Amino acid sequence: MNGYVYYPGCSLKGNSKHYEESILPIFKEIGMPLEELGDWNCCGATAYFSVDDTMAAAICGRNLSLAEKINKDIIAPCAGCFLTLKKSNKFLHGQSAKAQKILAALEKAGCGYNGKVDVKHPLEVLTQADILEKIKSRVTRKLTGLRVACYYGCQLVRPFTDFDDPDYPMSLDRLMAAVGAEPVEFSGKTRCCGGSLTGTIEEVGLRLNYILLKEAKRKSADVISTICPLCQFNLEILQNKIVKKYKENITMPILFFSQLIGLAMGLPKQDLGFSRSIINLQPMWEKIGNGGRP
């Protein structure tokens, strides 16, 4: 395949616009500008696999086919999309009767798939040795003194663990250290945020996210850096309710890793989606110094 194409998924066009706003400029800055996959469809997330796994894999197959037609591998920043596309890709590579049936249906619908596309997460790409060096060389505003809890969540590192450890991954920690931040030892880094359960059973959402925020606070992190829209959403939006329920100050900014990387690379602060934060970022700006300007 010849380079990458960007698969946004629903979240990066919806509640996680600031992920898109920060990830695209980074890739542009390192000389790998990303085009958006034309007419992509939703990956189906965990929902479709709970209802109908054949159709779930088929709609992912359509996305893979669209990328194959333009000879590109997929970059999927949402951990949910990343896993769902990767899982379906593996499934379609299998020899099962179901996989054959799906491939035949894709062919019939005019989006046949030959299994040539690879699915990557931006973290995986950005931490490849040569690209990591490139990022390091572009750092103009070191995030010195900023204590970052690197939160990987579930679906980036599990169940397919080709690029990092399923329990205690380190790639994001390395990336954060490369731009001068100080990653804290965060034992909750792959503990589940509850995913979509936070929207359906509030008690669960509050408890799971409280555990994560409390642990980050205990390690005196200034900010949690996430790679997944749903994690970012849950950790941020529930903070008010968690403070009320547990009567502890666990408030802290929840930022996409790309926002912090972009900041360190000297990209204009206003272009990185910081204004979409619901949590007050002022303490963080003060910590970085000079209002976040170089």
Add this chain to the structure above:
Amino acid sequence: MEIQRKVKYEEELDKQFLDVIKQMSGSEEIDRCIQCGTCSSSCPMSVYMDYPPRKIISMVKNGFKDEALRSFTIWLCPSCYTCQVRCPSNIKITDVMYALKRKAIEEHVYPSRFAIPVLDKEMSKIIGRKGRNSELWLILNLYLKSRNPLGLLKMAPMGLKLMKTGRMSLKKESIKDKRQLQTLLMALKEGQR
């Protein structure tokens, strides 16, 4: 107090259940379960479950179909795959949970007003029709279908914050080539018959 028998007789168990779930989940390893409990102790949700994952696997293995399919456990699985990567017998536990969810929907034994299966079904419906999810409309449907309008009201402050930061839109999203999506889904449906 009504006295009920608490133990099942062997003839009441579903002998085919293990094979059905093996086939649906693609996890042939289920009967290699040694009941070590690594799954239950790894699960972030097991404290909320009626049966922890270890018991569910045992139920599948031994034909306790009703209990497994009617459990809340399967719907509480958030697909974090922690149990799956840690299982010493390599059982694809998360995929087993998915298979149980599908079977429960197929046999109409899921808790019908419980928000989780409603969310899964509504989201699949939207995606099947439009190719893309619209967050706001999904949430509206969820609260209407699970008959919990009060819950919707409680969500309002959050919705406002999202609107203010431009993170929620009223637009109904859709792909351009909806016809291709429909052809694809039809072709699969035909194959199923």
